[in-house]
Amino acid sequence: MKNLLSILISLAAILLAPAAQAQQNGIRADVPFAFVVGDRAYPAGEYVLKSALNNSGVLRIENVHEVSAIFVASNPCAEAAPSKENKLVFHRMAGRYFLYQVWTAGNLFGREFPKGRVETQLAQNHESPDVVIVAAVLTR
Numbered sequence: 447m448k449n450l451l452s453i454l455i456s457l458a459a460i461l462l463a464p465a466a467q468a469q470q471n472g473i474r475a476d477v478p479f480a481f482v483v484g485d486r487a488y489p490a491g492e493y494v495l496k497s498a499l500n501n502s503g504v505l506r507i508e509n510v511h512e513v514s515a516i517f518v519a520s521n522p523c524a525e526a527a528p529s530k531e532n533k534l535v536f537h538r539m540a541g542r543y544f545l546y547q548v549w550t551a552g553n554l555f556g557r558e559f560p561k562g563r564v565e566t567q568l569a570q571n572h573e574s575p576d577v578v579i580v581a582a583v584l585t586r
Contacts, residue, residue, distance in 0.1 A: 472496035
């Protein structure tokens with residue numbers, strides 16, 4: 447049942463969510479700390495985030511120095527003013543980092559990742575997140 451729900455969410459994201467330019471081209475960032483997306487942990491390293499398909503909310507997260515990549519559903523998010531930089535936005539809670547959003551310079555729209563189980567539990571325990579920003583560059 448859980449897998450079916452994940453598939454349905456991924457399909458909805460593919461069909462309904464517009465992709466930002468960064469996810470079509472991809473962005474590259476050197477993340478200096480281990481982090482979590484959803485319920486999966488990633489080691490520190492250089493990462494490329496790219497849309498799985500054009501106009502898709504499903505992003506491919508790849509560690510440049512490893513052979514594997516993972517696909518993660520994301521949601522659209524928006525700001526009143528265009529982003530001034532390419533960046534990954536993380537929430538830091540209880541010494542852990544959670545990938546929160548991906549933005550590209552000049553865009554009003556970015557991508558936001560759903561909270562995983564640990565991040566949700568920490569928020570329920572009234573942990574206030576610190577925002578940590580990692581600079582990124584466009585890639586093809």
